[in-house]
Amino acid sequence: MNFLRRYGLSIGLVFFLLIVWETGARLYGKPFILPSPVDILVRLWELRDILFINHLPATLAVILMGLFLSLVFGAGLSIWMHESGIVRKAFFPLVIASQTIPVIALAPIFVLWFGYSIWSKVVVTVLITFFPITVNTFDGLRSADPHLKEMLQTMGASKRQIFLKVELPSALPHFFSGLKVAVTLSVIGAAIGEWLGADSGLGYFSRRMMTQFDGAGVFAPIVLLSLLGIALFLLVRILEKIMMKWRNVN
Structure with a gap:
């Protein structure tokens, strides 16, 4: 009952939109341009072996590697900028500037540099997911209660203890907010990289189906x-609930 109370309206809206889509696609009558949801599900079942065995693992590998690198470098850079004003002044403008460059324009350059290897797609994914993790974690570290930090300092706490007891717990909600944005963007980054240059992956397969005028296959x-x-996204939510029981995440 709680599930229906919370998500009932969203589920109903999704079903309504699918019915409208199905009806519109049937009336339009050109499945190679606008396939219906039923056509797409049928095609998905027909392609299940090649998609799940050959292309889904390739895309998942790109996503996981990109997210891992973004987590390591994004969280590390945010902590470094928080601890050093010089580093913050040097790197923060570059982090902002990295988001002003259209990734879709850089993707062909990465293909030129790295070829059709996995790294061209990983770099695109990192470029997209790095920003929300870095900025949100940095803002979280800066949001720590200064009065609480001063109290711990008067009690003789070291800088490391203040970081672990005050700054890190304060940054966790912001970190997970950035991570939830990053995991959804990582799918987009991997698809863009595969669309522009790859020999495997879901994005590559969608582009290949487009050249065959297979709308449902796209x-x-x-x-x-x-x-x-x-x-x-749901995995991050579960991890958030486990690591932040004190916050009562819903």
Whole structure:
């Protein structure tokens, strides 16, 4: 009952939109341009072996590697900027500037540098996911209660103890907010990288189906990408609840 009370309206809206889509696609009558949801599900079932065995693992590898690198470098840089004013003045403008460059324009350059290897897609994913993790974690560290820090200092706490007891717990909610944004963007980054230059992956397969005028085949891997993004988001939510029981995350 709690599930229906919380998500009932959203589920109802999704079903309504799917019915409208199905009806509109049937009336339009050109499935190679606008396939219906039923056509897409049927095509997804027909392509299940090649998608799940060959292309989904390739995309998932790009996403996980990109997220891992963004976590390591993003969280590390945010802590470094928090601890050093010189580092903050040097790197923070560059972090902001990195988001003003269209990633889709850089992706072909990465393909030129790294070829069709996994790294060209990983770099695109990192470039997209690095920003929300870095900025949110940095803001979280700066949001620590200064009065609480001063009290611990008067009690003889070291800088490391203040970081672990005050600054890190204060940054965790912001960190997870950035991570939830990053995991959804990582799917987009991987798809963009595969779309522009790859020999495997869901984005690559969608582009290949487009050249064959297979509308349902184009949408089938997109459905998997969407489900993958939702699954990653839910995993982060579960991790957030486990690590932040004191916050009573709903």
